Amino acid sequence: MIWSDAVRLALRAITAHRLRSFLTLLGIAVGIAAVILLTSIGEGIHQFVLAEFTQFGTNVIGIAPGKTKTGGAPPSGIPTSVRPLTLDDARALERVANATAVTPVIWGNSEVEANGRLRRTTIYGVNAAMVKVFTLRVRSGQFLPPGEDESARGFVVLGAKLKNELFGAENPLGARLRIGSLQFRVVGVLEAKGQFLGIDLDDTAYIPAARALELYNREGLAEIHVSYEEGVPASRVAEAVKAVLKARHGREDFTVTTQEDMLRTLSKILGILTAAVGALGGISLLVGGVGIVTIMTIAVAERTNEIGLLKALGAPSRTILGIFLGEAVVLAAVGGLAGLTLGVGIAQLASFLVPALPVHTPWSFVVLAELVAIVIGLAAGVLPARRAALLDAVEALRAE
């Protein structure tokens, strides 16, 4: 039998019982819609969280002083010696292969006074490369000038919120500003970045690292951040960074963390979450599958006579198997399509009504869901179709 004829026969049988077929495929449709809706939300959250974490760029390696390890206490009570990370270390890392930008970081909390107002805020000591490493955008003025490490002038760049708090709508460029005991001049204001894990990224002031060391009376940096070219494996850059610092320090007294590792783990966790909610939706899909088994069993019983006729007309068992399997698959496939429309529709509606809810439906999920529906149709159809194919022709013809 030509397969298009089989599909046409299946469609005829399905449309012969409109309400019954509709209710059956509704079961599959609801299941597919649930799976698509839940995985859309799961995937939306996945992407949202990853975007939160990658808004500073994904290809960043962090270096912190001190090796993360546990060991025995030193015998003589002498404190362990860790060489601090210095501005020289940071400069040395600029020569690492594939590194695109390096910035030292020192942070602290200080009172900032300007324009007759006072505010306590987070101060970051960085260098000109900060903009590049963490993809910051300057709204007005400029960022800290490059190439002045130790001899850096007292310039400050303000976060969007800090600027508003201190200067309101006024133009702060060129204004004088006091942080702790040091005097600074405002050279730029950054674009608003929003919040990240509860930290307001705009309530900040960026000053040169050398000035921050002076301000907080520190000898070493809190961290060094290295960004590297897109597509280069993080591990390779991390190894190069380690080699350079080991050569300078004589041993590995620092810790290297790649963002790629962290993101991969996070992405895996979120992926499992999406799969889990998808599986919850899958339960309703299973119920839909049982509906198809039921209706196909009824169809075989009702059409026993017709099966006998088909056998008399010379249909081999596999053709009859194919006809009933085809019906189950068409039911499931049409239900799947209806479910996809429903699921994607509700997902889009939800994201329209609640813009805060991240929703994302990848095409691969849509195709996969439809395939799942078809497989469910096949699985649900096997038992009734087998029964039809194995019916005795004489008995089937005699059935009323």
Next chain:
Amino acid sequence: MPQIELRSIERVFTLGDSEVHALRTLDLAVEAGEYIAIMGPSGSGKSTLLNLLGLLDRPNSGTYLLEGRDVTTLTAEEQARVRRERIGFVFQSFHLVPRLTAAENIALPMMLAGIPHGERSRRVAQALKDYGLASRADHRPDQLSGGQRQRVAIARATIMHPAMILADEPTGNLDRATGEDVMGLLEGLNASGVTLIVVTHDAVLGNRARRRVAMEDGRKVEDR
């Protein structure tokens, strides 16, 4: 060589713990183009005989040679092929598929045989014309009269150009005049060379056949 040759066919059904001999050592030879009526009371084994001839049932013992070939040893698949290509069935209750139109019912055997669409519609159009159903092509069985239904069934039975037609009480559900009509059609087919085997318990109908086989209790009691 006869078209159909049955040699000491036995068919035993087991009902509960008792055995029912539907056919006992039956021998029958049928030449191509014959017109035979198989007659007898209900339970005489005539329907079982027809089912065996149509390869819908297998004998417990004996051989069935169809056109010189032993068909009892064929696989189910091969038997289906023989039914499709050599045998046409006409049933008392028509056995039309209720949701298909007259044209689609007639086309069903060709659909199962995988004959392409163009060839199919050409042959169906011809059959509809031959059986006076041209204006009924798009009607479903419940919109047709009994006589029209049986004509659709006959058109379906002949659409694959079978060598024989097996008719089981073809007029059983029809009134006298319509029954005459249908028998006329079947006899016309026989006149064109198709072997016609009719099962009936109606003596008037049986007497129209050139050869009559009377059955009783699974045995052939008369053959003339």
